[in-house]
Structures are given as structure tokens and as C-alpha cells.
Amino acid sequence: MTIKIIGVHSGHDASACLLIDNCVVATISKERLTRIKHDSGEPVECIAYLLGKFNLSSKDIDLVVRSQWHDASEINDAYYDIFDNVIVTYKHHFLHAYSASIMAKSAEAIILVNDGRGCRPQDNDDYRYENEDYFETESVYYYHKGHITPLEKIYKKYLKNQEQIGNFIDSIGYAYRLVSRMIFKSDHAAGKVMALAALGSDNPDIPETFLSEDPSQTVVNPAWLNFIKICSAAIDWDWHQLLARQIAFKLQLSLENYFSFRSIKLIEKYRLPHLLLGGGVALNCKSNGLIANIPVVHTMGVFPASGDDGLSVGAAIWQLREKFGNFKPITYHISQGFNYDVKNSVSEKTVNRIVELLNQENIIAIHNKGSEFGPRALGYRSILAVATNLQVKNYLNINVKRREIFRPFGGIILRRNLEKLTSDKLASDYMLSAVHVNPEITKEYPALVHIDNTARIQVIDEDSSLLYKILEQYEYLTNNFILINTSFNGKDEPIVETPENARECAKSIGIKYLYINNHLEVINEQ
Template sequence: MSKYILGLCLSDHDSSACLIKDNRILVAISKERLTRKKRHGCSKGDFDNESVQYCLDYAGISIDDVDLIVQNSIFTYLSDPAYYETLRHYKGSHDYSERIINMTQHPVLPISHHLAHAYSSYYLSPFDEAAILVIDSMGNEDHSVMNFFQGEDRGFLLSSGYRATGGWERESVYTAKGGIITPISKRFARDTQPYDSLIKGFGIMYHEVSEYIFGDGHKAGETMGLAPFGKADYPLGAVSFTEEGYAFNDEWLKQLDKPHLSKDQWNDRFEEFAGLAYQVQTELEDSLIHLCNRIHKETGLDHLCLAGGIALNSVTNKKILDRTPFKSIFIPPAAGDSGISIGCALKGYRELGGLPKEFVFLNDYLGKTYSNEEIVQAIENSGLQFRKSEDICKEVAGYLSEDQIIAWFQEGSEFGPRALGHRSILCQATSIEMRDSLNARVKFRQSFRPFAPSVMEEYAPDFFEMDFKSPFMLMVTDVKKDKADVVPGIVHVDGTARVQTVTEEENGIYYRLIKEYAQLTGIPLILNTSFNVNGEPIVETPADALNCYKSTNIDILVIGDYIISK
């Protein structure tokens, strides 16, 4: 008889749900995709019903059919059993969420934040044996890890004699073999001052600099994109290395004492902000290389799994691969908090006897595939013109070669922050003018932010300095010098690109589109950016796609085999 496991991320940002059936991930979705509120999370009175119902509807089951629920919540009030009782009364006795929330009526396993991250990376990786590094802004408080959450982290702390001091998870190291994950070290920020306890971690370091530069600590991607424009003239001095590892300087945050500026004022201080971005990026890279070298020395393992928000720093990921002894590294596409639900579900799979590790994770397309009937109904409701194509890849490749901007919507949505060819906006990469037109007409992003290429995997070494796969767009590498002028639209100011490698087995129709384009132009790659406008979540439904198309200057919208025009 089939077993269903529901994984939940109940964070105050980027909450999500994932449903596993037996040894296969059926579906996963972030709350923001359904509510259309960027980084939408949970709070008292705002449980993530949307993501849960989406997963249950996809499988055609009810909550009563779920064998085990595994959840993580990042803040203490979400880790308090009394919180579940509060939510139960808020939702009402007949709401299906009562069965999730009331832990006495349904099997619910709560696990720690970093343990969920560890499962999300290792169990999706191709490795049987690997080291795992989880590193982010903050995980769970040590009291909660020891007294509320279950699983390997709790056992490790109790057996080691650790005494909780009110610190928060900032770095966890594990080893894994044959599906069994074993903690080997955990570091908590345990300062007596509440705010100081948060600044002594790499995630918070990057968050605070992003807050200072952009007025939003979640704009780490913008900070990473700005860094190559900077010089080493604005030393941060946040981290120093020690024999034990590293230490944070208590004084570094005092540099960031000015309020966020207006756009005009910001432009006047571009050089300063770029220099600060350069410095925080450099300190992050040096620190993680130092840390990963130490992990390799301690474990002697060839493979490394990364997870946590810091693992989305694709520049650092490549530096780790280049400058540590690890032969290969794996980063899950949803390395940040949205991926927690997958880690929770995979922990549930392990708890219900899922050994050895049998997952084969080919792609990140974990959303629902909408039927032709649903697509046509949405288009008709929009009032836009449409027709069905006889050969969608060939026809769209022709439009791309004519400098058209294409919104491309196919099958199930990607899970995580990257658009990987199912919810993408596409254009040629052969001119800077095309890139700038895309930004000015559609994306409305800062001009210093680069766009990424999707390249047929077999041709990636011809265009980029790479001998590795990068299916989830989580590695930045150098563009070959003789190709920079061929595809200037995806080349950053430092001569790099954040590459997605594409294969027919893993990417299906998206690979076939790029192949058709290559046959027309001789260029086996296209520019790929997420199907959304700045500040909004990536589109999920056909209606979302149509609304975004109508509000922008995208030339053509493609949904399945249908071509829509204004």
C-alpha cells in the first residue's frame, strides 16, 4: 500500500509544502506562488493552507490519507505546542488543517531547521557518501533543537553534553552514507545580547550589508551581482580566521549606520556600495573556502552537499569547487528556506523505512501540469488572441532569432527561486541591446544585475570554462574569451555567467527549443530569466502568466502549444 508523507516549512518567510508518495516526490510548491505575495510565510492566524491544499489536490487525496507529516518552523512560538492549539481554534474544528496542527490527532514529526536543510541536499544528490554543510542566517534556537524537535540533531546535542544558551543555529556539518545522516558539529550564536547573537554568522553578515545597500536584507542576489563592480577600498573586517575555524569581529556592524537612500542618492554613492558588496562577497568566499577545507580534512570525503540560504551564492559555490579538495559538490535548487519542506518530507521517507537512498532527482519541475482545457479557459477569459502551434519549439525558435521577447510557460513549475525553462522569459543572448531592452521593457531591474544563459550541456565547454554540470543555475563560471563577443547579453562585467546546463532527458521541451534555435542561428544557448516582474513571485498558473503578459511589453506568450499575442 502506498505511503504519503507531507513535508511542511512553517517559517515566517518562504513557507512551502511537499508531498512524497513512496520513494518519489509528487509535488512541491511555495506559498508565495499561490498567494502572489513575495516570500510569503506563516504567522499566528496565517497557516499555510494554500500550499498544503495544492499538494493534496494534485495527488487526489485528503489529509486523512497522509501517513506522516514532518514539519519545521524557525521561530520559537512556532515550535511551542501551545501554538498549534492556538491555530486549531483559529481555523475551526472542521478545517482540514486541524488534523495537521493538532499533534495529538495526527502523526506529526517536528525536526530542526538545519536537519531539514541537510536532508533536502543529501537525499536529492547523486552521492551515496558525502559531507554536508548547512549555513544560513539563522536556524532554530538551541533550546528548541534539544527540547522540542526530534531527530539526529537533538540526539547529537544531548549525547555531547551541550548546554543550551539561547543561541541560534548558524552552521551545521554532517556526514552521510547509505541514507543515514550523522551530525558531526553544530555552531550556535550564543551571545548574551539578543542582537549581537544574530550578527555573528555569514548569512546575517550578508543580510546586514544587503540591508545597508538596498534597504532590504533579502536582496543578497543583488549584492552578489553588484560585487564585481567594486574595489577593495572599503574593508569590512567582519571575519578573522583561527585555528578552530573563524571568529567574528564585534565592531564590523558599526560601519553600517546610515539609513537607506533615495535612488538619486544611491547612484551618487554607487562606488561605495559596490566596494562594500565586493568586500562582503570576498569575505564570504574566503571564509567558506577555509571552512570547507577544514571539513574535508576532518571527513576525508570526496563529495560535498551544501544547503541553506548561503548556498544560493553561485559565485561562492564555484570557488568552493575550485579551491577545496572536494571533487564534486551538490546544491539543491531550493537551497533556501522554501526547500525545507522537501527536507522534511525526505526525513519522513527515512523514518518510514526508506533505505537505502533510492531517489533519482532529474529536474526541479515539481509543480502541477495544467491541462489544455484549463489553459484554453484561462486564455479565453483574458480576451487575448491565441492559436495552437503545430510545432511550438520550431516556431518559437524562429521568433527568438528575430529578437522577440518570449514568455515561456510549460508543464510543472520549478520549485525554488530559479526559472529553469518552465516559467521563463527568453530572448537572444547575442547583443547587449537585446538584454537592455528586456530589462527596460519587462524586468525593470537594476542595470548592474546580469542575466543568465541556458546552454545545451554538450556545448557548455565550448562557451564556458566548465567541465561539470550546472542544471539548477547555481554555479558562476568564466565565459571563454573568444565567445564573450558572441553572446554578450549574458556576460557579466567580470567576464562570468551563471550557467544552466540543459539536456533532453532532464529538461525535455526546453532542450528541444534551444536545439531548434541552435539549428537556426548556430548558437546553442539563450538568455533565460524568471517569468515575473521585479518584486513579484514567479508565475504559477496560466492566469498568472496572462496577467503578467498583459502588464508588460513581452512580445509573445507561449503556454503549452498555444501562442498568445496582444
């Protein structure tokens, strides 16, 4: 019997997932359809999208698993009456662990989950803090052939209306949120903080951010928190300021030290050298890359949607295991959305033309097959450019993406060329691992390499994909083997989903060439 499960997440970064047997066949974030960044609330649009994509009715679905969030902007219980079987869970880190398990490279692994805050103890059937406002902040799980067992759980009290900083909980995610809000006036700029750290330097007057000896007691250093409170009140912040860069530097360095310490301790404690990361903190590619190269870490994995959008996937897999007893490995493809293409394949002529245009330092937007799931563009909703000219990077930042000039871009590379770029191991093939590049790379590909001599990379295997064909032809024509790959979206917009989104976005951000429906279109005549 074929099992069809829909997983749903209704908090920020709401999403839905369709799981058929042990295959994640489609996932979609609400923001891609509503065009509202980080959109939350009941993702009814996503469910309709999934049903429509596969010509399914509500009666075809064996189970809907709703991952709820206490602060969801909209809960629509009545909508689910159209389904025969629906369950609701508030488990949070547990579902992060299930989505992380997709990336397991071995039969067993340790899963470490970190974020701002997860669910309450009672949601995990733990009633030690029943009358207090506690939430999970870090969890450790044991993965073994599809089974996930809790090992360690840390809860912290949620403090409301704290002086100068508002609501706060003693967690890594909330520390990044504080600095993100202070410097960039946004709760969603942790990635900017990570990038800004490379522009900073150590200031001994800034206390260490995280304390790693006993995270069950205190993670965020009280001295650092007091320093941030004073700074928040005293200065109108901007990323250009030296102190802002130094705060970002100390925060990132402290995170890397914390995760290095925790990873080593967990591997020693459980005598298991395979590590998986989940939760929003796992989007920190710089930290991920560092952990992957710790000698005691033999393998590592990070799910592309390790933030809360991935909870819908975790919810579906959880019940596949729990209710239906299917413990087979999960199949997951990077292209997760609806395939809008009418033509089935790209011609050699079109690939050659794309490469010619790239080599002439044109920027090419890509709308190809089904969209990716998660915050990283992986060749299906991407913008491509050469990495050999720093001015191309500056143009992309200022004129196309319209963002801070210091921010780096990810790169794409064929696996066979990876050793030319770096000797580092990767935590992920999907833009979630920063590597230290070989010395000559900085000179050859200045638009790729960040100020700290690292690069965020997507690795492409030999196959029939569009990116493979482009990279292969680009290398043949130019002897260069890396291209810039960034997300196809405008400033403060979600990544494009539909062909209409793609054409509108390309026009608004001034991109002339758009690859769509397996051919090139000219959008903006010059």
C-alpha cells in the same frame, strides 16, 4: 505499501511537499499561490493544492511533518486535526541537510549548512545553552546512503536592538542581510549584493568581513561590523555609490575565501572529497562555482530550493528515513507543480516559430507544465531572449523586469556545448553555479556574461523537453548555442504559477508572445 508523506514549512518562504515513497512528486511555495513574495505562516493553501493535484484526501496521507519556525506569522494547529498522524519539529539545519542530500552524486558526502540562523540548541536536544538566546549558524553533517549524522554544530547568541543595525547574530547570512538592507533597503536582496560585487574593487580601508580560522568563536569580523555600523548611520545609501560597490566586493570576496578555507579543511579532516551545500547561503552561485573548482572537491551538489522553502522537502525525507526506514535514493524532477497544459506535446511548427521570434530579438514568456521549486526559473516559468545583443539585456532589465541595470541574467545551454562556454566544473546544473567563460564568449554573447566575466548557467540534457527542442533548433538556425533564461515575474512579484498569473503578468510587463498550453499566444499587440 505505498507511503505518502506531506512535509510542511511555516516560516518565511513557507511551502509544502508531497513525497510518495522515495519520489518527491510535488512541491509548492506559499508565495506562488498567495502572490505575496516570501510569504510566511501556515501553508494551508499549499496542502490543499497538493491534495487536489493528486485527488487525495487527508485520510490518504500516512504522515504530516511540520517544520515550524519560532517567528512564523501564523500557526494553525487546529487545521491539522484532519490528518491522522502529525509530528512537529523545530529542527532547521538538519532538514536543510536532508534536502541537500537529494543532490548527492556519491554514496557518501560532507554536508555544509549555512544561513542567517536556524533553530535553538534545545530543538536539537542540546541543552548547553538552555537559558540563553542561542541559535545554530553553521552545521556539518555526514551523508551515507540516505543516513545523515551530525558532525559539527556552531551556535551563536542572538543580539537584539543593536545600535544602527537592529537584531544581529554572528553569521554569514546576517552579514549579507545587513548589507542588503543598507544598500537596497530590503532583507531579501543578497542576490543583488552578490551581483553588485562585480562592479566594485578592493578598498583596504574596509576590514575583512569573515574570519575563517575558528568559526565557533567569531565569523563576522568585529572591525567590519563596527565599520558597517558607522556607515549605516552616516550615509543615505544607493548602489551607485563607489563605497557601496566596494563593500559588496569585500563581502563577496570574503565569503568566497571563507568557503574555500572551510571546504578544504572539512575535506582534509574527514577525508571525503564530496560536498553538498544547504541553507540560504548556498544560493550564492558565485561562491558555489568557486568551490566546485577547488582541486580537492571531486563532486558537489546544491539543491535548487536550498533556502527555507526547501525545508518542507527535508522534513518529508527525514521521516521517510527515520520512521519508515526507506533509505533508497530520492527521485526529484525539476517540474514540481501542477501541469495546467491541456495539450500533451509541443509541435515542431511551434518550436520553429519560437526560435524565429527569438532570432528576431523578440522576448518569449514560457508557461510550461508544472512549475519549478525554488527561486530559479528553469524553463517551466521562464522568459527567454537572445544573448547575442547587449541591448536586449538592457531592455529586459529596464522595461520588463524593471530592476537595476547592472543585474545579470542566467543562460541555458545544451550539455554537449558546455565546453564551448567554459572549462570550469559546475556545482549545479540548475542556475546555482557561476562559471568563468571562455574569452570569445564575452564578445559572442554580451547579454549573458557579467562584468566579472562569469555566467550563471542551466545545463540541459538531451531529452524531449521544450528547452532542449528550442536550443537545438536555435543552434541549427543560427549556429548560436546559448539563450537568456530569466524568471517569469514582474517587479517584486513571485514567479507566476497559473495560466491566469501568466497572462496577467505578460500583459503587465509588456511581453507580446506567451508560450502556454503548448502553443503561442499574442498577449500585447504592438
